[in-house]
Amino acid sequence: MDGILILWKEKGMTSHDCVFKVRKMLQTKKVGHTGTLDPEVEGVLPLCLGEATKIVPYLTDTTKTYRAVAMLGFSTDTEDQTGMVQEQKAVDIPVTTQKLQEVLQHFCGEISQQVPLYSAVKVNGKKLYEYARENQPVDRPFRQVTIHDIRFLTANYDKVNKVQSIEFEVTCSKGTYIRTLCLDIGRALGYPAHMAHLIRTGTAGFTEADALTLAELQVQIDKQQEPPLLPISRGLSHLDVLEVDQATKERIRHGQKLSLPAQLPQTLFFQMVYDGQLLAIYQLHETKEQLKPARVFQF
Structure with missing residues (x-):
């Protein structure tokens, strides 16, 4: 199977x-x-x-696509709806759709995110959430991530509780924390915020x-x-393909290194294919004079 x-x-x-x-x-x-x-x-x-x-x-x-809801009005220690309330500020007047769209677009491209305290990222050999549970101070690292696209969907204002929700769709790189993105969006709008809901619609x-x-x-x-x-090939559509002949197929079967092709694929890893059949994943050897196998499949 x-x-x-x-x-x-x-x-x-x-x-x-x-x-x-x-x-x-x-x-x-x-x-x-x-x-x-x-x-x-x-x-x-x-x-x-x-x-x-x-x-x-x-x-x-690979890139991921999410549908998220950011809630303006209060932040939490976990940056999502499961945490304890930290900071509060009433949204007395709802933020306009135009303003929301403008601010969201500021997050397109490469951005810096501070890793959430409640995460499994290690600092000095210890997971951040362990520091949180022990109430110990720790300097959380920053990461560079890429927001490929972000699109405003809807907004809803709760005049009783003085909060406003913002639903948006985002396509981003691996390692992007959507709850941190929600927090940063709120900060850019002048309000504490947290992630109230999240669905991953694509990966x-x-x-x-x-x-x-x-x-x-x-x-x-x-x-x-x-x-x-x-x-299996459906999961590798983001990798370039290198077509090989029968003789090369047999060398790949045994996991052998190969000579450089006339034209190298553009991706770091690439598929080795014979007559439509996926054989292996290869990459450039450290010497840059050969190709070496990264994964060889049974065939």
């Missing part, structure tokens, strides 16, 4: 929970997820089965249209239908 299963992770489950359930449902141990989604986040979670587990590192390092070229829930998967299993696995 080799391929990619696009799961729609529901709220309340961890990514590991999903892997555990799919292993049990499909009676296979070789299942890996391609990037953690917090329990409170729902959305697209590609799971790699069998030989496809070899491409997990190449799927995690690595997979979208909501490709996904099915655990319940839908169970229905297919009960009907003794094959799970809808996508080919």
